[in-house]
Amino acid sequence: MKVLYSVSCKDALNPFLETLTCAIKHEEPSAVFCFDSDSIWNDKVYAYDILHIMWPEFLVDEQHSANDLKHRLEEIKSRGVHIVSTCHNLEPHYCRSQNMRDAVEFAYGASDVIHHLGQYSIDCLSGLYPDVRHELIPHHIYDNLYTNIPSKAEACKHLGLSSGYDYILCLGAIRSCEEIGLLDYVARNLKRGVKMIAPSLILNIGGRYDLKTRFNYYRHKYITYHNRLISNLGIINNQDLPYYLAISDITLIQRLKILNSGNLTLGMHAGNVVIGPEIGNVGAILKETGNYTFRSPDEIPRLINLARCAAKSGKGQSNRAYALSNWSSSFVAKKVLNSYQSLLT
CATH class of the missing domain: 3.40.50.2000 (Glycogen Phosphorylase B;)
Structure with a gap:
């Protein structure tokens, strides 16, 4: 063949x-x-x-x-x-x-x-x-590529981030102003003790990419936006991705127009609780697996609270088991x- x-x-x-x-x-x-x-x-x-x-x-x-x-x-x-x-x-x-x-x-x-x-x-x-x-x-799922997901403690040490926060991971390119607005809204409405990691966002926020931003990036590697959003200027490589998955409790799919998303299967394989739009195959699969869907960005902060509780109750582990069994x-x-x-x- x-x-x-x-x-x-x-x-x-x-x-x-x-x-x-x-x-x-x-x-x-x-x-x-x-x-x-x-x-x-x-x-x-x-x-x-x-x-x-x-x-x-x-x-x-x-x-x-x-x-x-x-x-x-x-x-x-x-x-x-x-x-x-x-x-x-x-x-x-x-x-x-x-x-x-x-x-x-x-x-x-x-x-x-x-x-x-x-x-x-x-x-x-x-x-x-x-x-x-x-x-x-x-x-x-990429089970033959990411064969070992490290512990959260290992991930925090590797990435230089504090273990005292709950992290939300938003992967992938930012495709529209609507998606920038979604992340901006969510970041502004995160509760204390929660941070969002959106590696590609800083490439899309125009005038904010100034000399001060560049200095902070090269000095600290990370940019904090609204003090609750972290961006590291680019695409995460395959070697670092398991650490980002391990440090996160929640995967947020920031799309407003979508059919499929590899971040859904990636997040569930890593043991994250997943939040995504109630559209396309993504919305149907999230509902089928007992994860969370939104119709508009203003629903996301409430869903994050629910997802944090679900993560502490073992939903991430059941997501991982489902992914390994079905995908x-x-x-x-x-x-x-x-x-x-x-x-x-």
Whole structure:
């Protein structure tokens, strides 16, 4: 079995594809994987049994329009290559490009199978694409990457933060002014003894990134905003991430528009209580697992109080047990492998 993926692992901002394919290879060592978007546009694609499309909006550019992609996928299918898509988004994030929006639509429509990370997107797309097989394959946890979550005491020492606080972790890029406003509101309304860690926020707060801010960063590594929000100017690397997860009791997903989030599975795997928006697959999974959802930012401070109590009562440990039982790399890899094999037989 030979599978061509439409993206490069080297350019990925998260380890989703690399860890998933490693887990599949563990289940089926003979499987051959290639990660290359350029091969879609030449004859190399015909050497593969399956073309698996991830984030189809990135397949279009100045050289290739969405209509070019549509015709190319039709040609690829006519030559006997099966097409699978993973539904990461219903549409590109905060994107005004009709070309990119059409690319998503055309890729889903050309697929033999769409892998969904939750039931919500199946319900959204099954009527739009009735001739496509829709399969529920959840987002896997990174249990083979983060094999050891340190204690909170170890994490505090490593990060240079006090163990006398409850910490809320907000990971990922800040995508809009709305998200900045959400974090600003939450930070202003945190109770004494609670701090929020939002590594990417300082990159998005405009004029506040002044000489004083720079000085404080290089001197202390951390910026405190409203005295309750900590940012360390950038993306947390894979070596430090377990310490941030360990120091936190709560994971807050700061999105207002979202379908899926790896931070949900990441937080639950780490034993955090999770708060997120009541939309998309994220909202459905949080409700199903007994975590917390919000419809507007002004609900979040109350939910943080509830989540703190839940964390002290063992909700984080039950979240971790659920994640290990239902979203392990091995479990999800077997589901993907079965999906591939069903196409080939």
